[in-house]
Amino acid sequence: MPVEVILPKVDMDMTHGTLAVWHVAEGEMVQKGAALFDIETDKAAMEVEAPASGSLHHITAQPGDKVAVGTIVAWLYAKDEAVGAAPLTAAAKQDAPPPVTVALPADITPPLSAPSFPPPQAEALAQRATPSARHAARSAGIALERVRGSGPLGRVQRDDVTAFLQSAPQTPATAPWVPQSGPLHISRRKGQGLPLVLFHGFTADSQSWAPLEKALGPQQPLIRIDLPGHGKSPRRRIAGFAELARMVVEAFDEATREHDKVHLLGHSLGGAMALALADIRGRKLASLSLISPAGLGPEVDADALAGIVRASRAESLAPWLRRLTATPDGISDDYARAAMAPRKDPAMRAAQADMTAALFPDGVQAFDLRPALQRIEAPTQILWGRQDHILPYRHALAADGDFAIHLLKGAGHIPQIECPDRVARIVQRLIAGCDAPV
């Protein structure tokens, strides 16, 4: 990662400084400790040293600009580091007074990669663009401000966006998934802020989070854990809920060893796991989000669970999958075929069949996490589809404790797949409220 060059606070009561002069030009190399630029305040003028060695890029403040303390005014790239787009500055990283530099509009995803011209200036907010160009930029998730317009008065045309997308090398914007050894399969992705630990539902796996991961954006650090007998975790026989919970706690401890706090998100059976975890690892929790969690009442559509576990081909899987969504048309035949592919492994189906018998004897949820829910102290919210056919959302209404309930219109049992953007927004709101700067 390039090193940020920040306008420092050189006076106790200073909120802004005027950038007087750059001693190094854009693209030039500089040694750590060498004079980089001068600032002037009401009281003093001062030389600022380079915080690292490297080449200077993405200068956002020009001589004469008045800049808030803490604002990033440029970036230093190490000698062999590729210069990409100006890295986005997370608002949370900056010190108190809001910077005067322009933040990208919230609804525009950061650009994927390198433009060949400078980052946006203040007046770029008034970017002229045709509706078609705006639409194309929105669809591609790029900030229009980065596209040079060829139309009248610099208006961005659709062609300009197309050309921009073609010229920009496709470097990955998100950190890669890295597997971690442990009793269960763990994968993690770096980002900014506290990580969000994800527990998938019964018969699902870590891959099922893909739509939500996309909606959460590349900045969110994530840790995914495959439940026993699921995904890439060992196919172990489980005697009951307590044993399952023990394995999950062990994996959780392993996965979160280097973090003081994490956010936790669980879906369905993973929600029950998250609740059990929260009960014994409460101090580690910054927040808890539960999507259609199990364990809050006896009712469950056991036929659907058994049907999914038993299915050995897409045709027999599809009818059961269609109970997962609000309406049956939410699951296409192609979706069912794709869902069946990882379920071809008979050992996995056998392990899950055993689990069905252990966890849902006689078609009942034989574990009760309502007491755990009552005891939770971390900020907690439950998201539930109003048209969930697997677990009734009334379980959330009947449960006791301090938590928020979000009932999602038009969603079934898997809102994180049916409407990932809405789920992401709700989860992000809670995370943002709990992700206080350390």
Place this chain on the structure above:
Amino acid sequence: MNAQAPTDLRTLSYAEAIREAMAIAMEADPTVILMGEDIGVYGGAFQVTLDLIDRFGPDRVMDTPISELGGAGVAVGAALTGLKPIFEFQFSDFAMLAMEQIVNQAAKLRYMLGGEASVPVVFRLPAGSGTGAAAQHSQSIEAWFGHVPGLKVLQPATPEDAKGMLLAALADPDPVMIFEHKLLYKMKGHVPAGSYLTPIGKALLRRAGTDVTIVAGSIMLHRALEAAEKLAAEGISAEVIDLRSIRPIDHETILASVRKTGRLMVVYEGVKAFGVGAEISAMVAESDAFDYLDAPILRLGGADAPVPYNPDLERASVPQVDTIEAAARRLVRREV
């Protein structure tokens, strides 16, 4: 009537095609009658009815007194009581004298009588500039009637459509206004024999293209097609849509084209402001096709002035081939 060439090469003028449609309808249906000033022995101001009085007699080809309000009123009354009158105005400008009958009576009676009556009248209106007939005889006021629920407003651009639209208008149970451009009456084109109906409310893609959509009706269609031909030589591919029907307007054909080309020009002869172009532009801006626009929408319309008598000024007051060509070029070259 005279160009009776056989089958596929059969060619008629626009006026002949209209006359043929009237004759076919009158032969097939005794309730179809013609009314208007000087349409009998004189043959009509533009000789469209010509010899029909000889074939069908003065009871069915009726000269009406010089009162558009009176004539249109008789036509509406006749329609209300079971006949199918085709009423000809000498100039579309004179429809203003008959506004009460067209707008307050014909357009509203079906609604006000709870559907128990209808007014199957057809108004034929010679329209447009280019004949040196000055400000009171050269207007293009079709958009005025597009504002009136209960009316259908058509604008045939070819002899084939002129015949098919008149027959379709006669088959329609409600009042239909057909604006015929005076400069098109002598234009020749293929016209199928026998009876056929041109669907009301359907625009027609006359020339496919990829760079800009030009919506034009009546004589503007021909100017737009000529401009498109010239633009093609420069590598600009214009798609030309014949609007044909102002009310109802064919949203889907226009929107589909805009989604394809990303640029829209509307060309019409009526005064530019508050006209057909405004309606079409707004319709596109309100639709999902908005997201496909890659340039501002352009309207090319008549000057904001009475149509001048001076021939050079008259020509300059409405869109011509060169102005359409230049505007489309600027639009595609991002100069707008």
